[in-house]
Amino acid sequence: MPKILPSDPSRIYILVVPLAILLLAVPLWIYSGLGPALAALVVAALCFFVISSLVRKVVKAQEQERLLDLQLIQSQKLAAIGELSAGIAHEINNPLAIIAQEVEWARHQLQAEKPEGKSFAELKDSLDEITRQVDRCSEVTHRILDFARKRDPLVQSTEINKLVEDMAKLVEKEVSHAGICVIRQYENDLPPALTDPPLLRQVVLNLLNNAADSVGQNGTISLETRIPDKGKIEIEISDTGCGIPKEDLNRIFDPFFTTKPPGKGTGLGLSLCHSIIIRLGGTITVQSEQGKGSAFTVRLPLDYNSHKSG
Amino acid sequence: MNPAKPKLLIIDDEPDFLETIVKRLLKRQIDATGVDSGKEALRVLQEQSFDVVILDVRMPGMDGIETLKEIKKRSPLTEVIMLTGHGSIKSGIKGMELGAFDYVIKPADFEELFEKVNQAAERKMLHEERVRKA
Numbered sequence: 400m401p402k403i404l405p406s407d408p409s410r411i412y413i414l415v416v417p418l419a420i421l422l423l424a425v426p427l428w429i430y431s432g433l434g435p436a437l438a439a440l441v442v443a444a445l446c447f448f449v450i451s452s453l454v455r456k457v458v459k460a461q462e463q464e465r466l467l468d469l470q471l472i473q474s475q476k477l478a479a480i481g482e483l484s485a486g487i488a489h490e491i492n493n494p495l496a497i498i499a500q501e502v503e504w505a506r507h508q509l510q511a512e513k514p515e516g517k518s519f520a521e522l523k524d525s526l527d528e529i530t531r532q533v534d535r536c537s538e539v540t541h542r543i544l545d546f547a548r549k550r551d552p553l554v555q556s557t558e559i560n561k562l563v564e565d566m567a568k569l570v571e572k573e574v575s576h577a578g579i580c581v582i583r584q585y586e587n588d589l590p591p592a593l594t595d596p597p598l599l600r601q602v603v604l605n606l607l608n609n610a611a612d613s614v615g616q617n618g619t620i621s622l623e624t625r626i627p628d629k630g631k632i633e634i635e636i637s638d639t640g641c642g643i644p645k646e647d648l649n650r651i652f653d654p655f656f657t658t659k660p661p662g663k664g665t666g667l668g669l670s671l672c673h674s675i676i677i678r679l680g681g682t683i684t685v686q687s688e689q690g691k692g693s694a695f696t697v698r699l700p701l702d703y704n705s706h707k708s709g
Numbered sequence: 710m711n712p713a714k715p716k717l718l719i720i721d722d723e724p725d726f727l728e729t730i731v732k733r734l735l736k737r738q739i740d741a742t743g744v745d746s747g748k749e750a751l752r753v754l755q756e757q758s759f760d761v762v763i764l765d766v767r768m769p770g771m772d773g774i775e776t777l778k779e780i781k782k783r784s785p786l787t788e789v790i791m792l793t794g795h796g797s798i799k800s801g802i803k804g805m806e807l808g809a810f811d812y813v814i815k816p817a818d819f820e821e822l823f824e825k826v827n828q829a830a831e832r833k834m835l836h837e838e839r840v841r842k843a
Binding site: 542545551553554555565568569570572573596597600601604605607608611668 | 795797798799801802805806808809810811812813814828831832835836839
């Protein structure tokens with residue numbers, strides 16, 4: 400079945416059958432009278448509505464499939480990179496542990512001798528610096544190993560609006576003094592969802608953190624919840640920040656991809672969000688325009704268990 | 710563990726807050742113990758095990774995040790709710806990555822906290838069940 404895009408010229412064939420029937424109305428009128436002609440008109444109209452509604456359904460289904468395909472490719476990519484980086488992280492942890500031990504030992508020696516003089520004070524400072532940098536490396540390796548670790552969701556009844564609002568309050572406290580407004584638009588009758596609350600909290604907090612970082616000073620962060628479809632819940636976090644350049648959009652969920660300067664951020668935040676949402680049976684998408692802002696949309700099944708069996 | 714009566718440890722260096730919350734929890738039939746430092750908490754954790762821990766992340770001496778790490782290392786199934794007077798997104802993220810259940814800003818409404826404690830206790834029970842089945 401050829402793919403029918405919304406602006407596809409082949410959409411014209413929706414009109415073929417109704418038009419044909421419409422044309423039939425003319426000879427019918429001439430040869431059989433007004434009655435059959437009117438009947439043909441009605442049939443033509445019915446055909447048009449039926450066919451165009453079918454086409455709309457097909458387009459929607461194809462779009463969903465395309466989205467799921469993209470998410471699948473992304474999670475395969477993530478899994479591969481996750482495995483690779485976990486291997487590296489493990490390898491690095493061993494020498495790190497040894498360095499830390501040796502530094503401790505060297506410090507101990509200095510302590511025992513209690514030498515005087517400028518060079519020995521400098522030596523102690525150097526050892527302290529080495530410890531700091533080793534700790535920094537450890538943090539990175541732990542974050543990578545954590546990212547690669549598969550945490551199976553533990554399902555609990557969750558009030559989504561409450562969860563999102565809790566995180567919003569946390570962010571608001573920190574950004575209000577930077578002139579950033581936090582706006583909420585929650586769907587009133589959101590039913591409780593069956594999902595993993597701490598995992599979802601991580602995603603919301605990460606997205607809010609990114610929003611705050613990209614706005615910097617004076618701007619708005621908006622949080623919305625809604626029911627897009629039966630059995631689904633959507634959380635949208637948008638901002639009026641710097642936006643994401645078009646060429647980076649399809650790399651934004653890649654592990655280690657970051658637009659921040661070196662040392663600031665490991666680039667694991669969004670890929671972690673993506674991997675969590677996939678595990679929760681949902682999808683995460685982004686819309687962004689450089690200079691205007693970004694909007695991240697998380698869509699989740701209302702019942703995690705239905706996703707699993709379905 | 711008994712899901713109806715979780716064992717709770719509260720770690721907070723504000724004596725008024727600690728006393729009040731322990732009292733109110735005991736009234737609600739929650740087995741609650743209060744300590745005022747990370748160090749003291751780790752000592753207590755060596756002797757007893759707890760289902761849920763409420764932890765103030767800004768305490769002098771042992772850093773809240775360090776305490777969280779230690780708790781998770783010694784008893785990974787214990788659920789930890791982080792409490793803070795000064796919210797920090799970055800430490801919230803870090804805490805969650807380390808496995809904290811939730812991150813709450815002070816002043817925290819007691820009913821809300823109570824509900825979160827129950828949610829955390831439920832999670833511990835689910836987690837234990839899964840480990841048993843594995």
